[in-house]
Amino acid sequence: MMRLTALFFLTMTLAYAGPHPTATAADLPSKPNVIFILCDDLGWGDLGVLHQNNSQHDKRLHTPMIDQMAAEGIQLRQHYCPAPVCAPSRSSLLTGVHQGHAEVRDNQFDKSLADNHTLATVMKNAGYTTALIGKYGLQGNGDSAETWPAYPTKRGFDEFFGYVRHVDGHVHYPADAWPLGNSENHRQPKQVWHNDREVSAGLSKCYTTDLFTARSKHWIAEQTKSNPQEPFFLYLAYDTPHAALQTPTMAYPEGSGLKGGIQWTGEAGHMINTAEGEIDSYRHPDYVGKGWSDEEERFATMVRRIDHCVGDLLQTLRDLKIDKNTLVVISSDNGPHQESYLSNSNYDPTSFQSYGPLNGIKRDVWEGGIRVATLAWWPGNIPAGKINTEPSQFHDWMPTFADLGGIAAPARTDGVSLRPRLTGKGEAAASQIYVEYSQNGSTPKYEDFSPSHRGKKRGQMQVVHLDGFKGVRVNIKSHNDPFQIFDLKKDPKEQHNLADTNPRFKQLEKRMRDHVLQSRMPNASAKRPYDNVAIPAAKVSEASPGLQWSFYEGDFPYVPKTSGMKPQKTGTSANIDAAELPAGKGAIQWTGWIDVPETGTYQMTLSTSSKAFLRIHQASVLNADFGYQAGQRRTVSIKLAKGYHPIQLTCLSDGQTPPTLDWKWGRSANELTSIEDKSLFRK
Incomplete structure (x- = not known):
């Protein structure tokens, strides 16, 4: 050694040779250094x-x-x-x-x-x-x-x-x-x-x-x-x-x-x-x-x-x-x-x-602990x-x-x-904006801090932002524990809880709890009191059978995030079948809803000839992207409430052979069936 x-x-x-000559405009890369x-x-x-x-x-x-x-x-x-x-x-x-x-x-x-x-x-x-x-x-x-x-x-x-x-x-x-x-x-x-x-x-x-x-x-x-x-x-x-x-x-x-x-x-x-x-x-x-x-x-x-x-x-x-x-x-x-x-x-x-x-x-989720x-x-x-x-x-x-x-x-x-x-x-x-963290301590009793925060037990903690307001809860014992709601523009010290002040904020507080479940996936190494609560369904006023699809042309090294990108082609389809769509090299994305027949825990699996990624609401549910080998089956367990749940399924296409996707679900591993046309809906 x-x-x-x-x-x-x-x-x-030997590698060090003192100051280096400066770059000229012609030397600069076309992309900025970071x-x-x-x-x-x-x-x-x-x-x-x-x-x-x-x-x-x-x-x-x-x-x-x-x-x-x-x-x-x-x-x-x-x-x-x-x-x-x-x-x-x-x-x-x-x-x-x-x-x-x-x-x-x-x-x-x-x-x-x-x-x-x-x-x-x-x-x-x-x-x-x-x-x-x-x-x-x-x-x-x-x-x-x-x-x-x-x-x-x-x-x-x-x-x-x-x-x-x-x-x-x-x-x-x-x-x-x-x-x-x-x-x-x-x-x-x-x-x-x-x-x-x-x-x-x-x-x-x-x-x-x-x-x-x-x-x-x-x-x-x-x-x-x-x-x-x-x-x-x-x-x-x-x-x-x-x-x-x-x-x-x-x-x-x-x-x-x-x-x-x-x-x-x-x-x-x-x-x-x-x-x-x-x-x-x-x-x-x-x-x-x-x-x-x-x-x-x-x-x-x-x-x-x-x-x-x-x-x-x-x-x-x-x-x-x-x-x-x-x-x-x-x-x-x-x-x-x-x-x-x-x-x-x-x-x-x-x-x-x-x-x-x-x-x-x-270690606090009040603003002083997380605003950097x-x-x-x-x-x-x-x-x-x-x-x-x-x-x-x-x-x-x-x-x-x-x-x-x-x-x-x-x-x-x-x-x-x-x-x-x-x-x-x-x-x-x-x-x-989403924060979750657990720590068995308390906020210090500093005189600079508001009396309502001094010595406050931490425990399981969480922060979400919704509709321009911050929701925060500490020492969480169950999904039903309410968020405190603060208007940070007017109240950066988080002294005035708005949660119970009028019907608008009471409704916002419930939506914050729903938003939590729709934005995350449980992790066995960091258990939360709300892990086993069913993800709430979306409120859908009108729905037609089928899905919307979009095609994004490009040579993508992985399944891309498409927000902010403009699709070259769009349309509707009865199901998830790339063979029915126009050919091309890029990414295909299907969006719409799945209709969950009853509240319960569902097993979901995905296998593809290419690479793919599935979100339900904002939660990352099935990842067949990084390190994925064609034909592998990725599996997850997810608890869903009865009703419509928005989906976003994106896969890569090589422009030669249409990718195949086999998405199955069921109440148990022995009851898995393909997502059927009658379960898929669009606007």
């Missing part, structure tokens, strides 16, 4: 532009570089994470689905990321080179790149450099012991992996915020030099300001970009230019001598370091002359934490009101100083990036493209 490690560092030293920066536990209120600059609190943070990014781009002021803790949020981000469809839910740290479409596989299909630098935590059981089943390079990333295990990301000096840690686990060095090798031996005194930034700058420069016309997708996942309140070794180096700021040297023992001095020793001068606690100085310094690094990264893009061809998004995986991992001390986000004007923190600080920057394409207040969520980034890459998103995604909102061009579709 020592010989391999030495070989790796020699290779990295960089998604994810901070760990950064609160909505931690950014200057969102809260700190106008805060009347006695302690304030400063984020001048990120504020400048906001001034040159757009603030997404109502962007949501999928769940208020890191693993499920990162899972939903990477797979483009909300928590009602994700494989990683609740507190399932280190569970395998679903073997399905990811941001990386989608971007590779669009012609992008892909990299993940930073924290992962979705690898599954194993102990090496070879044995971890969901290692990043097995989920579509061409390049990986960073922490694999969730717990490793709790500390920010991987190669150095930290005597101040509150447990043995937080005092010991951690592993960092680069593709198939563990490389922490050469990372002495490397603070991860600096390390991941330096590695990102180096990778971007190398990519721009070696493949100037090939777009890249970089997922930069910081592990700060989460967990251990550790600070850098020194002040941020002078300058920024290719010739300044943080630099990757590739030299073992001095891998980056800040790997010197004493670990965990620096405090930003803006926060010293103010009478703040040690923990407060530490946290403020950590946030400021992220700010420096973001500014450094943007300057690198300018120096390479690729800034106008690169979309950069920065966000956070959940609300602010209350951790220090220091012996005999703790930290509270009340120090800087990291939750801003909201209630809740990490999010900005996007794309000079010349996103108008400067733009503010968007429409709700959006992590699963929207997959269709957004696919849209920028010129391809359709997979049918599996629950998101919509945010491109119209970012650029101000085109018609923006409404996002689906």
Whole structure:
């Protein structure tokens, strides 16, 4: 192992050749580069532009570089994470689905990321080179790149450099012991992996915020030099300001970009230019001598370091002359934490009101726990100083990036493209906001929080948005537990529950409970009190026998999400039979309703000669797409109420032989029959 490690560092030293020549207009790829920066536990209120600059609190943070990014781009002021803790949020981000469809839910740290479409596989299909630098935590059981089943390079990333295990990301000096840690686990060095090798031996005194930034700058420069016309997708996942309140070794180096700021040297023992001095020793001068606690100085310094690094990264893009061809998004995986991992001390986000004007923190589904600080920057394409207040969520980034890459998103995604909102061009579709999470704790009793939220038990929690209102319920015991309803535009602190105020909101509350059942599928690893309730039928006033069909021409690498696409051909059919439709290469979609004769649990199976995807209502029911082999039979159990249920069945056609689809259903595996013409209806 020592010989391999030495070989790796020699290779990295030889690969580094100083600043690179800048790109010309002719060199730029036709599709924009995409960089998604994810901070760990950064609160909505931690950014200057969102809260700190106008805060009347006695302690304030400063984020001048990120504020400048906001001034040159757009603030997404109502962007949501999928769940208020890191693993499920990162899972939903990477797979483009909300928590009602994700494989990683609740507190399932280190569970395998679903073997399905990811941001990386989608971007590779669009012609992008892909990299993940930073924290992962979705690898599954194993102990090496070879044995971890969901290692990043097995989920579509061409390049990986960073922490694999969730717990490793709790500390920010991987190669150095930290005597101040509150447990043995937080005092010991951690592993960092680069593709198939563990490389922490050469990372002495490397603070991860600096390390991941330096590695990102180096990778971007190398990519721009070696493949100037090939777009890249970089997922930069910081592990700060989460967990251990550790600070850098020194002040941020002078300058920024290719010739300044943080630099990757590739030299073992001095891998980056800040790997010197004493670990965990620096405090930003803006926060010293103010009478703040040690923990407060530490946290403020950590946030400021992220700010420096973001500014450094943007300057690198300018120096390479690729800034106008690169979309950069920065966000956070959940609300602010209350951790220090220091012996005999703790930290509270009340120090800087990291939750801003909201209630809740990490692990809460109140706004402070799930509304995350999010900005996007794309000079010349996103108008400067733009503010968007429409709700959006992590699963929207997959269709957004696919849209920028010129391809359709997979049918599996629950998101919509945010491109119209970012650029101000085109018609923006409404996002689906959905959160579910379970945790046996309570909302802190902070004085900043409304009395109705202080000490509120969490338990099973859920959030939906419907008709412009937020529905939230906590400590759920059954499907009949009512939602509280809030008008966030008027009441961002969620103090005035509208649910019982008039018949309109009473009806909306019931629709929210119906909407939950129609938008998700149960997962045996994260059971919910409403898993066994039948999905309510739709209210249908008129229906005719048969289905509507649409044909979308194209060479799709997977079953596409068709919303926003214009079909080339449309018509009606009596049943699901592609042989009766016009031939062509692309995707065929049937829509309409199935008439469920009685309430009960139904077994459904699907087999196709091509690839296909079935939704009932908004729930993803049968997936014969990613990794599907022709002729396989996919099976699911689903509980449906008597009545009409909307369906959307999409399949691929190769333009030569009409695809065959065999969709069967029944009350048991022994009673399966094909979906008959008399069960299918259209408008």
